[in-house]
Amino acid sequence: MSDILVDKSDGIAIVTLNRPKQRNAVTYAMWCELAERFRAFDSDADIRAVLLMGAGGDFSAGADISEFDAVRGGAEESTRYEVAVDAAGDAIYEVSKPTIAILRGYCLGGAAHLAMSCDFRIAEESAVFGIPAARLSIVYGVSATRKLFSLVGVTEAKRILYSASRFAAREALANGFIDELAGDATAAALERANAMAANAPLTIRGAKFILNGCARGDLDRVEAERLISEASKSHDYAEGRKAFAEKRTPGFLGC
Numbered sequence: 379m380s381d382i383l384v385d386k387s388d389g390i391a392i393v394t395l396n397r398p399k400q401r402n403a404v405t406y407a408m409w410c411e412l413a414e415r416f417r418a419f420d421s422d423a424d425i426r427a428v429l430l431m432g433a434g435g436d437f438s439a440g441a442d443i444s445e446f447d448a449v450r451g452g453a454e455e456s457t458r459y460e461v462a463v464d465a466a467g468d469a470i471y472e473v474s475k476p477t478i479a480i481l482r483g484y485c486l487g488g489a490a491h492l493a494m495s496c497d498f499r500i501a502e503e504s505a506v507f508g509i510p511a512a513r514l515s516i517v518y519g520v521s522a523t524r525k526l527f528s529l530v531g532v533t534e535a536k537r538i539l540y541s542a543s544r545f546a547a548r549e550a551l552a553n554g555f556i557d558e559l560a561g562d563a564t565a566a567a568l569e570r571a572n573a574m575a576a577n578a579p580l581t582i583r584g585a586k587f588i589l590n591g592c593a594r595g596d597l598d599r600v601e602a603e604r605l606i607s608e609a610s611k612s613h614d615y616a617e618g619r620k621a622f623a624e625k626r627t628p629g630f631l632g633c
């Protein structure tokens with residue numbers, strides 16, 4: 379059985395980290411595969427939203443520490459490893475479709491980076507968060523730290539990283555790490571994804587590009603203007619206006 383499962387149905391892709399006996403700890407091979415999978419969703423017109431979750435009771439206990447000696451032993455290997463982690467996080471962050479992390483059980487360390495790379499985080503009461511890098515003498519990566527900072531602010535980010543302590547779902551809702559607490563996070567995520575998937579893909583792509591650029595502080599204005607212009611010449615813009623005039627639901631194609 380593969381360590382990453384991808385199920386596509388009705389325009390929604392569900393990516394599942396599938397090592398429940400290891401609490402879905404993410405191996406080097408999985409970081410690499412996640413980057414490839416999410417880059418592929420970008421050009422898959424049939425996919426309108428992507429959900430990320432863990433098999434069993436946990437999202438993930440983070441990077442697989444048991445293979446660190448083999449794949450993250452020295453400085454050079456550590457750099458290669460962190461490049462792979464950032465590539466996975468950035469592929470999730472940059473895919474031009476809405477992404478939602480479904481969080482239950484442990485969401486620790488590198489898994490928090492995966493969750494923070496999604497547009498939205500919906501958790502159940504069972505979720506437990508934390509970034510234990512200070513217990514391993516690892517500096518949490520730049521990309522992941524920036525995402526943490528933009529979600530919770532600088533003081534809370536420092537508290538989370540310096541203390542390495544765990545926090546519960548209610549605290550994560552209060553500090554901005556998650557944006558919804560639900561009895562059934564999968565059902566809530568599917569409902570949100572389906573509603574967004576019915577909207578114009580080019581609008582979502584443009585909004586995500588601009589907001590991500592603002593959050594990172596490196597917005598490419600030229601590319602943003604290109605996306606705005608492309609949408610204004612699209613089939614979907616004509617369809618949106620036509621549907622409004624005819625008082626019907628628009629059928630968007632993403633072009």
Ligand code: COA
Nearest residue numbers: 399400401403439440441442443444484486487488510511
């Ligand atoms: N890497 C590798 N294996 C992991 C893992 C990780 N990050 N997290 C859990 N596992 C493995 C455990 O080694 C154990 O394997 P075993 O059954 O072969 O002994 C199995 O998953 C179940 O975990 P266990 O520790 O027995 O469960 P627990 O309920 O007592 O504790 C955790 C759960 C998540 C609190 C604990 O496993 C832990 O602290 N994991 C490390 C978390 C971490 O530091 N992540 C950041 C990495 S950068």
